[in-house]
Amino acid sequence: MTARVRVIGCGNPEAGDDAVGLLAVGLARRRLPPEVEVVQAGMSLRVLDLLEDVDAVVIADAVRAPSGGREPGAIVRAVGDPDGLPVELRGSFSSHGLGLAEAVGLAGVMGALPHVVFLGVEAGDLTAGHGLSPAVASALPALVDALVEEVAALAEAPA
């Protein structure tokens, strides 16, 4: 049996670069096998619920390095473990109220954590009403490719 994989895009569609995760999963959808569930989770608190009933998730979201140590458009990859996501991803522009990193950590503590691959894009402009900034827009195709490749790798891995 192949692994059940869910692809999740996070972000606020109306807040500049925060939309990048949503856009990426939308573009990746037609390149993914039909059995892979694709969810545009928006800015809701649903991520915790979306970690249930699957073997693996691939999450795409905008992030902002706390120290400003990354260039806008830079793609970072992280793998979740029972302690959540790496600390430099905390404060990511994600599920609001309960951050994405915290949601993954919480699922780990509660004992229901699937394999989590996180793909983040360093945000530049998060102004409401703006589209993607040029740096983040240029990173979008690479993010879509990365999503497709991650899902392919998960499908090949033994479940």
Add this chain to the structure above:
Amino acid sequence: MTHRSVEVPVVARVEGEGALHVRIDDGQITRLELEIYEPPRFFESFLRGRHFSEVADIVPRICGICPVAYQMTAIHGLEHLFEVEVPERTYELRRILYCAEWLESHMLHVHLLAAPDFLGFDSAIEMAQKGFKPQVERGLRLKRVGNDLMAAIGGREIHPVSPMVGGFSRAATAKELRAFEGRLEDALAEILDVADFVAALEIPEFPRDAELVSMVNQTDYPMNDGDMGSTRGRTWTADTYEEVTEEIHVAHSTALHSVFADTRSPYFVGPLARYNLNEATVTPVARDAAARAGLATLPNLDPFASMGARVAETALSIEEALRLIRDYTPPDPPHVAVTPRAGSAAWTTEAPRGTLYHRYDVDDDGTILEAKIVPPTSQNLRHMERDLREYLPGVLDRSDEELTHAAEMVVRNYDPCISCATHFLRLDIERG
């Protein structure tokens, strides 16, 4: 004189993005500024020129936690202007949707956002790791009931998509809603445990004076419908909201601060205000939960009593949802015809975190000429600053870390929903 500056990038437990700057000279707070950015301002301009029928799909995007409140306020306001009469069944289905949002939002706040503060943990993760896993599980379980009920009524999307001006594009079936009876009964059976859990928390006492504001409704605890009232006896309506209150600019923040227009004094909206002003219409289990969680005697103006009010309102939401679901028949047809007309549509509803005011100026075709949105968090901003100025002097001798924690606790207790704004609160303490 040595200056010490501490910056604490805080966590995602406050919705949105904000910053708090505190400067202390010779043991006195000389500067205290809470900064918050406000995307609703963007939405106000974004809505201009749109057709009224689009509004219900646009405004829920303002907030990931309370999309229903934004949607309902706009819908009710426009229906009021267009003199649309919706059937009682539509009103009831909307009330169930509202109950679901309160349930979800309050249980998230009580168990996962606020409880760690009062238990001395950094996060819900630490709370679960260190002996409170059952309580975290309970919070997630109760929150999920609200989320799932919202999805059943609103459609399986990020934001509810079925509510519209005139009713629902598709009304949930009786079967779909009755499927929630068992889960709601289980939730109600747990709610007094939640009240006891809150009662046992080490919640500080902060009995300062304040003017609390909410909608008032003589028959149903206010969610979608009612006039305005305050704990000092003011009364007004949505139609006079912008005369009675005023939004003022302050130098340190892009957000506007709300005050009463006559006294220039701040006010405080939210569950505690609602409970104080509407105790007469509280449901039985909710009243019991409130008494157990510290709200036996009213008025109670202590902001930290908001925890008890949230538990009481959760019980009320479950009781109301159960009552309405048991008698539910879908509105048929699901929506009624709407004919736009020119005028000004003003309305308030009670979002989980307090009164939400909308006004839409509309032309004859139903095109939005101007939109005004005043969210509860922005109305509370000035009061948050005032509370911080009063609360922090009592803890100034503590370490920066403890001071930070105290400040966060005061802010977080308002359950600020600044999705409008922010994704984390950054705290600067300067000691001179």
